[in-house]
Amino acid sequence: MRLARFSTVRLRRYAVSVDKNEARDYWNERYGRGCLFGVEPNVVLVEHCSKVAPGRALDLGCGQGRNAVWLALQGHQVTAVDQSDVAIGQARELAARAGVEIETVTEDVAGWDVPDGEFDLVVLAYVQLPSDQRTAVHATARRGLARGGTLFLVAHHRDNLEHGVGGPPTPEVLFDEEELAADFAGLQILRNEKVLRPAERDGVSGNAIDVLFVARRPAAPEDEND
Numbered sequence: 354m355r356l357a358r359f360s361t362v363r364l365r366r367y368a369v370s371v372d373k374n375e376a377r378d379y380w381n382e383r384y385g386r387g388c389l390f391g392v393e394p395n396v397v398l399v400e401h402c403s404k405v406a407p408g409r410a411l412d413l414g415c416g417q418g419r420n421a422v423w424l425a426l427q428g429h430q431v432t433a434v435d436q437s438d439v440a441i442g443q444a445r446e447l448a449a450r451a452g453v454e455i456e457t458v459t460e461d462v463a464g465w466d467v468p469d470g471e472f473d474l475v476v477l478a479y480v481q482l483p484s485d486q487r488t489a490v491h492a493t494a495r496r497g498l499a500r501g502g503t504l505f506l507v508a509h510h511r512d513n514l515e516h517g518v519g520g521p522p523t524p525e526v527l528f529d530e531e532e533l534a535a536d537f538a539g540l541q542i543l544r545n546e547k548v549l550r551p552a553e554r555d556g557v558s559g560n561a562i563d564v565l566f567v568a569r570r571p572a573a574p575e576d577e578n579d
């Protein structure tokens with residue numbers, strides 16, 4: 354299988370790389386070729402975040418902004434973060450076309466100094482990373498979450514590799530329920546399970562196997578157990 358100019362070998366090297374510049378260049382090159390994931394929001398996000406009251410929302414690894422713009426259209430005050438300056442430029446253009454404002458930040462989420470406890474909703478959609486980077490990015494998400502706030506994560510599940518359509522071909526960047534429960538220990542877990550999503554790649558249609566993780570930070574300090 355070939356992903357345009359990025360061979361599976363290069364994707365694998367990126368996926369297990371700890372080199373921030375290599376990861377940023379990889380995404381910049383992919384985004385430079387056009388719209389990668391569409392302009393419509395992710396269907397799993399729409400289903401679960403439609404129920405979240407508008408507030409301050411943080412979209413980490415926002416890519417070209419499809420989810421950030423949808424959240425802004427729902428009335429959230431959105432901050433969207435990505436390491437790729439190309440993606441951030443495209444997210445800003447998408448927001449302008451939709452007639453909404455979003456705050457954008459071009460940063461590596463793992464090292465970003467997130468405003469502590471500021472966000473009522475924190476979103477991570479398909480930010481697939483090897484374990485050390487994954488735990489650092491998830492720690493940023495956890496820090497940004499306000500008391501009583503909701504964390505929404507959707508990602509390619511580990512089982513997608515053999516049984517699902519699309520997604521990265523590298524097991525190191527796929528997640529499962531146990532890893533997510535450990536990364537977000539201390540939050541009240543509302544959902545942590547596999548979900549199927551209709552998908553198509555290279556003319557093959559079927560279901561992608563995602564993991565959906567939704568959790569709430571307890572409103573009262575005494576209810577936090579971390």
Ligand SMILES: C[S@@+](CC[C@H](N)C(=O)[O-])C[C@H]1O[C@@H](n2cnc3c(N)ncnc32)[C@H](O)[C@@H]1O
Binds near residue numbers: 415435437440478490
């Ligand atoms: C598969 S794309 C998903 C984009 C978007 N969330 C969506 O669903 O359309 C993954 C995104 O995560 C970003 N990303 C991965 N690791 C990151 C990091 N450490 N800091 C900032 N962005 C990161 C990539 O640049 C890329 O835009």
